[in-house]
Amino acid sequence: MENRPLEYDYTxxxxxxxxxxxxxxxxxxxxxxxxxxxxFPGLNTVLGSGxxxxxxxxxxxxxxxxxxxxxxxxxxxxxxxxxxxQRVLKVSMAESKFLMFIGKLQFWLYVIGVAAAVxxxxxxxxxxxxxxxxxxxxxxxxxxxxxxxxxxxxxxxxIRREKSLYISIWYYIAxxxxxxxxxxxxxxEIPTMLATSAAGETNIGDWFHSISMxxxxxxxxxxxxxxxxxxxxxxxxxxxxxxxxxLPKESGQAIYSYKLSLLSFWGLMFVYLWAxxxxxxxxxxxxxxxxxxxxxxxxLILPSWGSAINMLLTMKGEWQQVAASPLIKFMVLASxxxxxxxxxxxxxxxxxxxxxxxxxDWIVGHVHDGTLGWVGFMIIAALxxxxxxxxxxxxxxxxxxxxxxxxxxxxxVLYFTSMWIAGITQGMxxxxxxxxxxxxxxxxxxxxxxxxxxxxxxxxxLLYLIGFFMFAYNIYKTMSSRPVEESELQNxxxxxx
Amino acid sequence: MFHWLEKHPFFFAVGVFVTIAxxxxxxxxxxxxxxxxxxxxxKPVTLLxxxxxxxxxxxxxxxxxxxxxxxxxxxxDRYGHYSLSGEYAYDRPFLxxxxxxxxxxxxxxxxxxxxxxENHMKDPKSVMPSSIMPAYPWMFTNNADIDTAYATQLTxxxxxxxxxxxxxxxxxxxxxxxxxxxxxxxxxxxxLEEAKEITAKMKDQDVKDAVARGEIPEIVALIAYLNSxx
Amino acid sequence: xxxxEFAAYAxxxxxxxxxVVTYSYVYHLYTKRKDSSGVDYEHYSNMAxxxxxxxTPVKPVSKSEEK
Numbered sequence: 001m002e003n004r005p006l007e008y009d010y011t012x013x014x015x016x017x018x019x020x021x022x023x024x025x026x027x028x029x030x031x032x033x034x035x036x037x038x039x040f041p042g043l044n045t046v047l048g049s050g051x052x053x054x055x056x057x058x059x060x061x062x063x064x065x066x067x068x069x070x071x072x073x074x075x076x077x078x079x080x081x082x083x084x085x086q087r088v089l090k091v092s093m094a095e096s097k098f099l100m101f102i103g104k105l106q107f108w109l110y111v112i113g114v115a116a117a118v119x120x121x122x123x124x125x126x127x128x129x130x131x132x133x134x135x136x137x138x139x140x141x142x143x144x145x146x147x148x149x150x151x152x153x154x155x156x157x158x159i160r161r162e163k164s165l166y167i168s169i170w171y172y173i174a175x176x177x178x179x180x181x182x183x184x185x186x187x188x189e190i191p192t193m194l195a196t197s198a199a200g201e202t203n204i205g206d207w208f209h210s211i212s213m214x215x216x217x218x219x220x221x222x223x224x225x226x227x228x229x230x231x232x233x234x235x236x237x238x239x240x241x242x243x244x245x246x247l248p249k250e251s252g253q254a255i256y257s258y259k260l261s262l263l264s265f266w267g268l269m270f271v272y273l274w275a276x277x278x279x280x281x282x283x284x285x286x287x288x289x290x291x292x293x294x295x296x297x298x299x300l301i302l303p304s305w306g307s308a309i310n311m312l313l314t315m316k317g318e319w320q321q322v323a324a325s326p327l328i329k330f331m332v333l334a335s336x337x338x339x340x341x342x343x344x345x346x347x348x349x350x351x352x353x354x355x356x357x358x359x360x361d362w363i364v365g366h367v368h369d370g371t372l373g374w375v376g377f378m379i380i381a382a383l384x385x386x387x388x389x390x391x392x393x394x395x396x397x398x399x400x401x402x403x404x405x406x407x408x409x410x411x412x413v414l415y416f417t418s419m420w421i422a423g424i425t426q427g428m429x430x431x432x433x434x435x436x437x438x439x440x441x442x443x444x445x446x447x448x449x450x451x452x453x454x455x456x457x458x459x460x461x462l463l464y465l466i467g468f469f470m471f472a473y474n475i476y477k478t479m480s481s482r483p484v485e486e487s488e489l490q491n492x493x494x495x496x497x
Numbered sequence: 498m499f500h501w502l503e504k505h506p507f508f509f510a511v512g513v514f515v516t517i518a519x520x521x522x523x524x525x526x527x528x529x530x531x532x533x534x535x536x537x538x539x540k541p542v543t544l545l546x547x548x549x550x551x552x553x554x555x556x557x558x559x560x561x562x563x564x565x566x567x568x569x570x571x572x573x574d575r576y577g578h579y580s581l582s583g584e585y586a587y588d589r590p591f592l593x594x595x596x597x598x599x600x601x602x603x604x605x606x607x608x609x610x611x612x613x614x615e616n617h618m619k620d621p622k623s624v625m626p627s628s629i630m631p632a633y634p635w636m637f638t639n640n641a642d643i644d645t646a647y648a649t650q651l652t653x654x655x656x657x658x659x660x661x662x663x664x665x666x667x668x669x670x671x672x673x674x675x676x677x678x679x680x681x682x683x684x685x686x687x688x689l690e691e692a693k694e695i696t697a698k699m700k701d702q703d704v705k706d707a708v709a710r711g712e713i714p715e716i717v718a719l720i721a722y723l724n725s726x727x
Numbered sequence: 728x729x730x731x732e733f734a735a736y737a738x739x740x741x742x743x744x745x746x747v748v749t750y751s752y753v754y755h756l757y758t759k760r761k762d763s764s765g766v767d768y769e770h771y772s773n774m775a776x777x778x779x780x781x782x783t784p785v786k787p788v789s790k791s792e793e794k
Binding site: 005006007008087088090092160161162163164166167168244245248249252254255257258259262263266267270 | 745749752753756757766768769771772773774775776778779780781782784785786787788
């Protein structure tokens with residue numbers, strides 16, 4: 001054994017950084033493409049009618065949602081875990097060959113799972129449940145990847161040097177448990193290969209086809225308990241874990257109130273799970289559940305803002321850093337967008353507002369100001385912070401990063417403003433009656449009016465995508481920029497011009 | 498007491514799990530037995546309709562079309578009677594959707610016809626001049642997966658007690674029986690019979706020829722399913 | 728007492744229980760500056776700020792306490 005000081009080992013973190021960027025590009029490119037399909041339907045057959053099946057909006061839509069959620073975001077969660085986990089527990093992956101092996105195994109299985117998911121979704125093999133479209137063999141692969149991640153988390157915790165668990169670790173643990181519970185229950189299904197005909201035939205049709213264990217209203221209830229909380233445990237909880245580590249670290253400021261962070265954690269854990277019912281307002285699920293969903297959604301503002309305000313106040317007295325560092329800009333805007341979408345969500349969950357907003361583009365806008373502004377920006381910031389440390393080199397270009405920030409911010413603003421107008425306009429037109437009590441508009445009228453907003457939304461998405469390519473290029477060039485000393489990596493990340 | 502939890506990862510994890518599982522326990526579990534009772538007049542889908550439902554799912558029609566009519570005047574005026582929980586008793590998976598880029602389809606069978614769907618799926622602009630819905634030409638050439646649809650029916654009957662080959666009460670006081678085939682060969686025969694009824698009203702010669710040859714293009718199954726939505 | 732009635736009671740008492748737990752947690756956090764092992768809560772932020780492998784942990788795992 002050579003005698004050199006122990007170092008953190010970022011091998012697995014680097015692997016997942018790569019998939020974060022690659023799958024981000026894939027998912028967002030598809031997203032921009034299908035956004036323009038709504039504005040210009042001719043794009044549906046852009047590769048000719050022979051391939052129309054694979055360039056069609058409806059076939060691509062699950063690919064977009066799943067590749068940004070389970071590709072980009074989940075990769076980002078894994079990448080940051082394999083970075084943050086080691087550091088706040090003060091233990092290196094190099095100290096355990098077992099955990100290193102598990103980490104790499106998790107990565108390769110994940111890659112295989114993603115490949116299988118992409119192929120099957122293109123071919124149209126889907127269970128149709130949103131964000132849970134995969135058929136059961138892929139579900140099983142996902143569960144294995146997830147269990148391996150659990151082994152990593154608790155394995156690393158088991159050999160830690162720091163006795164207390166930092167707040168980020170709490171959130172990672174909650175992500176692990178929450179997704180495990182939700183995913184398992186929502187994907188309960190019976191493979192059709194188990195059925196036998198009266199003539200004794202078995203294995204009829206596709207072997208991987210399956211049927212949901214729940215029917216109708218129950219299925220909807222479980223699905224949106226899942227769907228809403230997948231948002232919680234993929235797009236909120238782990239992202240809070242990231243910001244609680246990366247913002248204090250990059251700015252050199254202690255968290256404004258560590259106690260508040262603990263309190264918001266338990267608040268968020270308890271309240272979030274109730275709010276799923278707001279996806280089903282005025283549907284056929286029992287009234288009390290709808291009301292419960294509505295009320296808890298409003299209560300949810302408290303723990304969400306607890307975290308967000310805690311983050312913003314962490315910068316107290318240090319606001320010059322926001323002006324100086326584009327990296328801090330990303331994080332501060334991320335927590336601002338978090339506050340924004342956690343206020344917007346509860347507003348949409350109020351029953352009378354939901355009556356207009358549901359089924360419209362306003363909901364799409366809401367999801368995207370959360371995902372583009374909060375999730376996207378935070379993961380981008382996290383990777384920017386990690387890059388100099390895992391590559392031991394300074395970030396390639398600060399000015400490129402600043403340009404990316406403003407381009408993407410403009411993209412988000414175009415996105416959500418156009419979707420607000422589109423959603424509220426359409427929602428109002430659907431319910432408008434003339435003076436004789438007849439419907440004032442045909443459905444087609446309400447679609448025609450959306451064209452400029454769809455074009456604007458596509459443009460906003462395109463700007464964000466361009467920014468993402470700038471991000472990928474910046475990280476790529478960082479790998480070969482000026483090497484840095486350990487001492488430069490204490491807080492603010494070193495950046496080239 | 499609280500602090501102890503923060504230093505013992507296992508018990509901490511248990512604590513978090515109990516906290517997050519609580520809502521599901523209260524909200525979801527008690528409702529399960531109640532919501533799955535079918536209302537009078539709800540019957541399971543036939544084989545061809547099941548194959549059509551699979552086509553609907555395969556192409557994520559539910560990404561743009563809901564199947565849930567909310568109890569507002571504007572919606573009942575536009576789409577028909579508001580949806581009832583029991584109507585979905587046999588829906589696995591549910592297809593409510595979450596976005597109406599296009600109109601609701603829960604009762605589309607009441608006001609659209611086979612001819613209309615045929616024209617619309619081939620070229621939406623021919624019936625809705627400013628439609629933004631893409632055309633689905635491959636449904637006219639790809640064959641529907643009758644085998645998997647049959648396996649789905651069998652699974653529904655065996656594992657979930659969906660009443661195939663059993664009398665189901667209808668609104669007018671009579672009963673009706675939705676038949677399920679005994680064997681795969683039998684199933685193909687049944688599906689073809691159903692398909693012929695649909696193609697009798699269609700005008701695409703290739704589709705008619707295919708059915709005459711014993712094949713069932715996806716469009717035929719899809720139309721059968723859409724017609725059954727009432 | 729049918730199932731629904733039982734569920735309603737169970738629900739009510741669970742809510743009361745959770746309210747008590749939450750508020751005692753709030754009370755605990757904001758009346759005590761230090762936790763039971765004598766560490767100021769706010770010092771836990773240093774777990775992120777001083778996280779090099781050579782830095783001293785805020786509260787090291789001692790061998791004798793190992794379960």
